[in-house]
Amino acid sequence: MSEKFEPVIVGFTCNWCSYRAADAAGTARIKYEPNVRLIRLMCSGRLDPTFVMKALAGGADGVLITGCHPGDCHYIEQNYKALRRFMLLRRTLKGFGVEPERIKLVWASAAEGMKLAHEIDAFVDEVRKLGPLNWPKWENESNPAEVLEVTA
Amino acid sequence: MSDKPKFAMYWAASCGGCEISVLNIGEKILDVDANFDIAFWPVAMDAKYHDVEALEDGAILLTLWNGGIRTDENEHLAHLLRRKSKILVAFGSCATEGCVPGLANLSPVSEIFDVAFHTVSTDNPNNIHPVASFEVPEGTLTLPTLRPVLKTLAQVVDVDYYMPGCPPEPHQIAAVIDLVIQVLQGKAQLPPKGSYIGCGASTVCDECPRERNVKHITAFKRIQDVAPLDPNLCILEQGVPCNGPATRSGCNSRCPRVGAQCIGCYGPAEGVLDYGARLITAFASVVDAKEPAEIDAILDGIPDPTGQFYRFNLADSLLRASTKAWKR
Numbered sequence: 001m002s003e004k005f006e007p008v009i010v011g012f013t014c015n016w017c018s019y020r021a022a023d024a025a026g027t028a029r030i031k032y033e034p035n036v037r038l039i040r041l042m043c044s045g046r047l048d049p050t051f052v053m054k055a056l057a058g059g060a061d062g063v064l065i066t067g068c069h070p071g072d073c074h075y076i077e078q079n080y081k082a083l084r085r086f087m088l089l090r091r092t093l094k095g096f097g098v099e100p101e102r103i104k105l106v107w108a109s110a111a112e113g114m115k116l117a118h119e120i121d122a123f124v125d126e127v128r129k130l131g132p133l134n135w136p137k138w139e140n141e142s143n144p145a146e147v148l149e150v151t152a
Numbered sequence: 153m154s155d156k157p158k159f160a161m162y163w164a165a166s167c168g169g170c171e172i173s174v175l176n177i178g179e180k181i182l183d184v185d186a187n188f189d190i191a192f193w194p195v196a197m198d199a200k201y202h203d204v205e206a207l208e209d210g211a212i213l214l215t216l217w218n219g220g221i222r223t224d225e226n227e228h229l230a231h232l233l234r235r236k237s238k239i240l241v242a243f244g245s246c247a248t249e250g251c252v253p254g255l256a257n258l259s260p261v262s263e264i265f266d267v268a269f270h271t272v273s274t275d276n277p278n279n280i281h282p283v284a285s286f287e288v289p290e291g292t293l294t295l296p297t298l299r300p301v302l303k304t305l306a307q308v309v310d311v312d313y314y315m316p317g318c319p320p321e322p323h324q325i326a327a328v329i330d331l332v333i334q335v336l337q338g339k340a341q342l343p344p345k346g347s348y349i350g351c352g353a354s355t356v357c358d359e360c361p362r363e364r365n366v367k368h369i370t371a372f373k374r375i376q377d378v379a380p381l382d383p384n385l386c387i388l389e390q391g392v393p394c395n396g397p398a399t400r401s402g403c404n405s406r407c408p409r410v411g412a413q414c415i416g417c418y419g420p421a422e423g424v425l426d427y428g429a430r431l432i433t434a435f436a437s438v439v440d441a442k443e444p445a446e447i448d449a450i451l452d453g454i455p456d457p458t459g460q461f462y463r464f465n466l467a468d469s470l471l472r473a474s475t476k477a478w479k480r
Contacts, residue, residue: 048429048430048433049429049433050429050430050470053426053428053469053470054425054426056470056471057472070442077442081437083444083447084436084441084451085436085437087436087447087451088432088435088436088451088454089429089432089436091451092432092457092458092461095258095458095459095462096458096471097474097475097476098475136478138301138472
């Protein structure tokens with residue numbers, strides 16, 4: 001591949017912290033990689049692992065999950081649930097052959113625009129190194145005869 | 153041939169348990185015979201594919217299809233029976249969501265063949281390996297070939313109804329047969345196309361009589377390591393991974409009632425898009441730890457999360473298969 005691979009990354013942000021961190025990064029004109037598409041949730045605890053599965057199945061190369069620092073959750077302790085789901089999700093995705101590094105969890109308070117921007121840059125870099133995931137759309141599969149040849 | 157409506161049942165990538173479950177409806181099977189002509193049912197009677205091909209399109213009123221689509225033969229039959237049937241039912245877990253045969257979607261075809269023909273469980277001293285076609289003096293012999301991944305029936309053809317379960321419970325089968333007979337007699341109407349029949353819409357937990365409290369899991373354990381299991385308390389609450397929270401009701405929580413965890417054979421409850429993801433949510437929520445190291449230690453109690461969460465649903469999950477099965 002001569003052209004630089006630009007990963008597609010879906011990022012989930014929490015309304016009370018990381019979304020505002022992204023906002024703060026914008027207001028302060030901090031530059032970060034444009035590969036991440038941010039989606040605002042009310043809380044990282046709203047992050048159903050289904051969203052991550054759907055993102056990967058739909059063509060994302062990586063998923064970024066962000067939330068308030070431990071102890072700072074607007075809804076008391078939902079970010080701990082997000083942490084546990086993230087950890088169990090990474091273990092499960094390993095079984096699907098998805099490198100755990102494609103899923104990242106970052107804590108960022110509303111004041112940490114700079115930190116979020118750095119984390120996004122680092123993540124984009126890491127996913128770029130992993131290469132495209134290219135989850136199939138299951139429409140055109142290879143010829144079954146070819147498949148059998150692999151086995152002979 | 154009588155002018156009774158025609159019935160067919162076919163098995164693709166499945167174990168045969170669905171057929172046993174149909175026989176387990178007892179004397180109700182006589183109602184099937186009284187109301188239907190068996191047009192095609194390889195387990196129960198001899199019929200050839202060309203007999204089915206000779207039928208007019210739509211000639212079979214009801215086809216119960218069990219099994220996933222793994223080979224080109226399965227796929228051919230799925231298209232054929234779709235064409236010949238007015239009502240095509242994905243019958244059982246394999247047809248609706250892939251079931252255990254769908255777990256092979258975690259492996260490449262080469263590995264499947266290796267395990268089947270060349271591992272310790274197989275006595276194969278001459279290293280015999282099947283090939284798709286083979287020349288003999290009489291001509292060319294062919295075998296069906298495997299697709300790269302197993303698909304559910306609905307991923308291949310249009311399906312009218314889904315009947316989950318591994319296998320569907322006999323009382324549910326009997327109720328569905330009763331319904332179809334009543335429809336034939338003009339006494340009832342068919343449910344809307346695409347419905348799940350012979351099951352509930354809620355979860356296994358909803359039908360489970362065990363007492364449930366706020367859960368604080370400090371360790372996941374295998375059921376044989378919890379002795380004795382409290383007979384009245386929620387199984388998940390006792391640290392045994394029980395798939396009830398995401399699994400569709402309809403079995404009357406058969407396993408939890410007798411002291412075994414739900415393994416999820418009725419598939420995802422109504423509205424659940426990805427069964428495993430829903431279980432990840434449920435299990436991770438009740439883990440009683442906040443530090444990553446502690447959480448890791450507790451999660452180590454689920455050694456095979458992919459198998460635990462997708463035992464029945466892998467082929468119908470959002471991801472469907474591991475990269476090993478499709479990445480070239």
